[in-house]
Amino acid sequence: MTTTAAVRYETVIGIEVHAQLLTLSKMFCACPVPSLDSPPNSHVCPVCLGMPGVLPVINKHAVELTIMTGLAVNCDIPPEAKFDRKNYHYPDLMKGYQISQYDLPLCKDGRLEIEVDGQTKRVGITRVHLEEDTAKSMHVAAPTGESYSLIDVNRSGLPLMEIVSEPDIRSAEEARAYLQKLRQVLRYIGASRANMDEGNMRCEPNVSIRPLGSEPFGQKVELKNINSFKHAYDAIKYEVARQTQVIESGGRVAQETRGWREDLGQSVSQRSKEYANDYRYFPEPDLPTLTISREWVEEIRTRMPELADAKERRFQDQYGLSAYDAAVLAETRARADFFEASVALGGNDNPARAKSAANWINGEFARLLNADNADIEDSKVTPELLSELLDLLDAGTISGKTAKDVFEQVYRAGISPKRAVQESGLIQITSADEVSFAVEKVIQEHAKPVEDYRRGKEEAIKFLVGQVMRETKGRARPDIVIQVLKEKLNGSP
Amino acid sequence: MPSEPLHRLTLSEAADLLHRREVSSVDLTRAAFARIAEVEGSIHAFLTLTEDLALEQAREADARIGRGEATPLTGVPGAIKDVICTKGVRTTCGSRILEPYVPPYDAAVITLLKEAGLVMVGKTNMDEFAMGSSGENSAYGPTRNPWALDRVPGGSSSGSAAAVAAGMAHYALGSDTGGSIRQPAALCGVVGFKPTYGRVSRYGLVAFASSLDQIGPLTRSVRDAALVFEAISGYDARDSTSAPLETPRIADSLKVDLRGLRVGVPQEFFVEGMVDSVRSSVEAAIQQMEALGAEVDWEVSLPSTAHALAVYYIIAPSEASANLARYDGVKYGFSYHEGESMWENMEKTRQHGFGDEVKRRIMLGTYALSAGYYDAYYLKAQKVRTLIRREFDAAFQTHDILVTPVSPTPAFHLGAKLDDPLQMYLSDICTIPVNIAGLPGISLPCGMMEAPDGTRLPIGVQILARPFDEASLFRAAYAYEQATDWHHQFPPL
Numbered sequence: 001m002t003t004t005a006a007v008r009y010e011t012v013i014g015i016e017v018h019a020q021l022l023t024l025s026k027m028f029c030a031c032p033v034p035s036l037d038s039p040p041n042s043h044v045c046p047v048c049l050g051m052p053g054v055l056p057v058i059n060k061h062a063v064e065l066t067i068m069t070g071l072a073v074n075c076d077i078p079p080e081a082k083f084d085r086k087n088y089h090y091p092d093l094m095k096g097y098q099i100s101q102y103d104l105p106l107c108k109d110g111r112l113e114i115e116v117d118g119q120t121k122r123v124g125i126t127r128v129h130l131e132e133d134t135a136k137s138m139h140v141a142a143p144t145g146e147s148y149s150l151i152d153v154n155r156s157g158l159p160l161m162e163i164v165s166e167p168d169i170r171s172a173e174e175a176r177a178y179l180q181k182l183r184q185v186l187r188y189i190g191a192s193r194a195n196m197d198e199g200n201m202r203c204e205p206n207v208s209i210r211p212l213g214s215e216p217f218g219q220k221v222e223l224k225n226i227n228s229f230k231h232a233y234d235a236i237k238y239e240v241a242r243q244t245q246v247i248e249s250g251g252r253v254a255q256e257t258r259g260w261r262e263d264l265g266q267s268v269s270q271r272s273k274e275y276a277n278d279y280r281y282f283p284e285p286d287l288p289t290l291t292i293s294r295e296w297v298e299e300i301r302t303r304m305p306e307l308a309d310a311k312e313r314r315f316q317d318q319y320g321l322s323a324y325d326a327a328v329l330a331e332t333r334a335r336a337d338f339f340e341a342s343v344a345l346g347g348n349d350n351p352a353r354a355k356s357a358a359n360w361i362n363g364e365f366a367r368l369l370n371a372d373n374a375d376i377e378d379s380k381v382t383p384e385l386l387s388e389l390l391d392l393l394d395a396g397t398i399s400g401k402t403a404k405d406v407f408e409q410v411y412r413a414g415i416s417p418k419r420a421v422q423e424s425g426l427i428q429i430t431s432a433d434e435v436s437f438a439v440e441k442v443i444q445e446h447a448k449p450v451e452d453y454r455r456g457k458e459e460a461i462k463f464l465v466g467q468v469m470r471e472t473k474g475r476a477r478p479d480i481v482i483q484v485l486k487e488k489l490n491g492s493p
Numbered sequence: 494m495p496s497e498p499l500h501r502l503t504l505s506e507a508a509d510l511l512h513r514r515e516v517s518s519v520d521l522t523r524a525a526f527a528r529i530a531e532v533e534g535s536i537h538a539f540l541t542l543t544e545d546l547a548l549e550q551a552r553e554a555d556a557r558i559g560r561g562e563a564t565p566l567t568g569v570p571g572a573i574k575d576v577i578c579t580k581g582v583r584t585t586c587g588s589r590i591l592e593p594y595v596p597p598y599d600a601a602v603i604t605l606l607k608e609a610g611l612v613m614v615g616k617t618n619m620d621e622f623a624m625g626s627s628g629e630n631s632a633y634g635p636t637r638n639p640w641a642l643d644r645v646p647g648g649s650s651s652g653s654a655a656a657v658a659a660g661m662a663h664y665a666l667g668s669d670t671g672g673s674i675r676q677p678a679a680l681c682g683v684v685g686f687k688p689t690y691g692r693v694s695r696y697g698l699v700a701f702a703s704s705l706d707q708i709g710p711l712t713r714s715v716r717d718a719a720l721v722f723e724a725i726s727g728y729d730a731r732d733s734t735s736a737p738l739e740t741p742r743i744a745d746s747l748k749v750d751l752r753g754l755r756v757g758v759p760q761e762f763f764v765e766g767m768v769d770s771v772r773s774s775v776e777a778a779i780q781q782m783e784a785l786g787a788e789v790d791w792e793v794s795l796p797s798t799a800h801a802l803a804v805y806y807i808i809a810p811s812e813a814s815a816n817l818a819r820y821d822g823v824k825y826g827f828s829y830h831e832g833e834s835m836w837e838n839m840e841k842t843r844q845h846g847f848g849d850e851v852k853r854r855i856m857l858g859t860y861a862l863s864a865g866y867y868d869a870y871y872l873k874a875q876k877v878r879t880l881i882r883r884e885f886d887a888a889f890q891t892h893d894i895l896v897t898p899v900s901p902t903p904a905f906h907l908g909a910k911l912d913d914p915l916q917m918y919l920s921d922i923c924t925i926p927v928n929i930a931g932l933p934g935i936s937l938p939c940g941m942m943e944a945p946d947g948t949r950l951p952i953g954v955q956i957l958a959r960p961f962d963e964a965s966l967f968r969a970a971y972a973y974e975q976a977t978d979w980h981h982q983f984p985p986l
Binding site for chain 2: 050052282285
């Protein structure tokens with residue numbers, strides 16, 4: 001057996017992402033956008049059914065959301081864009097062609113910055129264009145054994161944005177970071193719900209490998225049926241390993257589409273791309289060329305919210321937060337907005353309040369939300385309620401420990417912290433007199449630790465403090481407890 | 494009651510009688526159906542007759558007239574080409590593939606006509622999907638020319654032209670993609686008008702070639718054509734190619750005076766092979782206009798129009814290949830079910846559902862759009878289209894209207910050109926450039942010729958104007974019509 005120097009391979013990935021835009025109506029008709037649980041074929045009209053004689057009318061909001069996305073990923077917005085017909089036959093394609101954009105997309109030549117292992121990297125965005133979604137086919141078997149294909153036309157004509165990256169991505173980790181970053185941007189600007197498991201964000205990575213240092217691209221394979229970031233990561237890892245094995249065993253990677261099978265942990269060939277489809281694109285004669293004025297683009301830009309990266313930097317500068325806290329808060333727009341609203345309620349020039357708000361949002365609040373798999377925007381806790389709690393803490397009305405209990409009540413029931421405190425009698429005991437009774441009781445009941453402390457084992461006081469806190473149901477202020485304990489222990493035997 | 498049979502009245506004459514309450518809409522409707530009973534058996538102008546509906550609409554119209562709320566169209570029986578969607582009334586497009594199709598909505602023009610007081614006698618026969626120049630491509634058998642039952646009425650609005658010529662309706666709607674209103678109007682001796690592209694909403698007009706299609710009237714007088722045009726035109730937000738312009742008021746301001754009107758005669762329209770009587774009749778018509786005060790320039794040249802036919806037979810089939818892709822038997826219309834698979838059923842639906850000419854054009858268009866051919870065919874055709882437009886623009890710098898023949902020959906025998914598509918295509922050589930440039934064009938009777946067998950056949954003259962300058966076109970057409978009596982001819986049925 002001989003060993004040869006192993007060839008090292010470089011992975012090359014480009015990703016096409018489809019995101020359903022958050023509009024009220026469909027792309028080319030007035031049908032309202034269905035929800036996930038809308039009954040099949042309940043949100044349809046002659047236009048999205050592709051009835052004879054119907055015509056498309058452009059949804060302006062969808063165009064604006066696409067342009068805003070383009071601006072958010074640093075694209076050029078050319079002054080002219082047009083729609084084209086992409087021709088192919090499929091039962092879920094109502095008109096026998098899809099209205100898409102071919103050579104004049106709304107946005108082109110952008111970039112997105114991602115961070116992997118502390119390294120920042122730019123991924124080029126080739127283009128962002130607008131198109132319509134197809135209906136959904138479902139294949140079902142009747143009890144008699146016959147199989148049917150059913151079509152739900154609700155999805156037909158939903159506005160879909162396609163974001164095509166350059167083949168700049170070099171690993172599954174980078175691919176995942178790119179998708180996460182893109183999702184963050186889409187959600188920040190309100191362009192899409194961008195939930196991969198709901199299907200309103202879908203991705204198709206094109207994966208190839210080439211010997212490290214070699215210029216030409218290897219044969220690429222398109223990956224489909226990816227419903228989560230994890231699928232994307234796993235599917236790419238698998239594909240890179242598969243291609244490496246094919247090449248190393250002397251084979252040739254076939255140009256094909258492979259579907260990821262999460263249950264098998266592998267991808268399976270769906271169709272060969274040897275005979276590439278000819279979509280016979282041509283300009284959509286039912287729609288005028290779009291003229292995108294610079295004024296319109298600038299107007300859209302003014303409506304664009306501050307994005308995560310900018311917020312993260314500002315949170316550090318403005319509030320003196322740590323890089324970590326700032327990053328976590330800026331992760332979603334809802335969380336960042338919650339934070340800033342809470343801080344503003346306590347007076348904006350209050351660095352301590354910013355720090356404590358950040359601690360609560362990233363700490364206790366996040367813990368409860370994670371446990372419930374819930375989002376901050378759906379929580380009963382409002383910035384007003386959190387701010388009220390922080391006021392109570394600042395005023396010393398409740399202890400930190402009590403605050404956690406109160407917060408949980410606010411979280412569960414949405415009640416006011418003040419009311420929670422009053423109703424449960426959780427107001428902090430701040431006077432030494434009130435603590436004294438509990439302290440004396442504890443000293444009497446725990447002779448051993450009292451003895452230890454008096455013999456110089458200072459550590460023993462911690463246990464006693466804990467017992468006093470238990471006795472007062474956490475309402476006593478720890479510093480006062482320690483003070484009273486020390487007085488009593490150091491005083492008379 | 495008038496001395497003439499009711500079915501011979503023009504729309505304007507019928508409207509006057511209704512207005513003066515000398516006849517009722519029900520009288521006119523009964524007369525129309527009596528005429529239909531008399532001659533439809535030998536003409537076959539209709540695919541669907543809607544007598545019950547028409548009588549119901551007539552009674553409504555009479556009530557409306559009684560309230561003094563009538564428009565010029567209220568209560569006057571009209572016919573609708575079967576390519577225009579009518580809610581609840583079968584719309585076949587002359588095709589097997591839509592034999593059972595009943596639209597769930599009204600075309601924009603139908604909504605407007607209903608508002609104006611439509612009495613619809615039925616849906617008229619046509620070449621399948623408006624593809625043809627003789628009416629012989631109807632899946633339901635040809636329409637015969639009321640002037641000579643062994644001859645074609647022209648096409649594709651064959652039934653609309655024949656119905657109006659034979660007195661089965663006082664007016665009809667047709668559609669015109671390359672001459673489909675004007676050519677049958679000329680061959681049947683009636684007025685046919687194609688408005689400027691964008692004047693009349695295409696919403697609900699089953700698309701053949703989207704950038705060329707336009708709905709227009711077929712009538713027995715120029716004034717009638719103006720009245721119908723006024724009723725059906727205007728901006729429609731559902732058609733993005735609809736022009737946001739006011740509907741012009743034309744019918745009330747028609748005058749018999751052509752002083753100062755600059756008339757151009759483009760030489761290229763007097764093509765080789767044109768029948769002598771056609772040439773001499775059209776020249777006589779132009780001389781008549783000169784006598785009425787027009788300044789005639791006999792030497793206009795539009796060299797690129799020689800390529801219009803070639804351009805048309807690339808652009809129209811290309812658009813049609815996509816427009817007709819939706820007919821796959823999955824959603825509506827004829828559906829083949831005997832196949833082994835879904836794909837076989839879709840293929841066989843189209844194989845059995847479409848006629849030869851439709852298949853021929855789908856293949857032409859598919860070919861022209863294919864990868865590797867697109868630039869040479871579709872793109873080049875679009876460039877020549879621009880040239881043709883520019884030549885018309887230039888001609889209209891110095892001329893108000895252009896006057897040409899409509900068709901090189903009068904009505905030809907059934908079957909004469911059926912086996913020679915190219916000869917058939919040449920029937921539209923004078924009308925196609927007008928659609929290519931999006932201009933308004935009208936065809937009106939200008940003579941009769943005697944065939945060798947002694948049959949008298951109508952000849953038409955075509956008047957063209959600048960885009961959206963229908964007023965000049967109608968001015969010339971009306972003045973000429975009033976100075977002659979070709980429009981008083983009635984076929985010997």
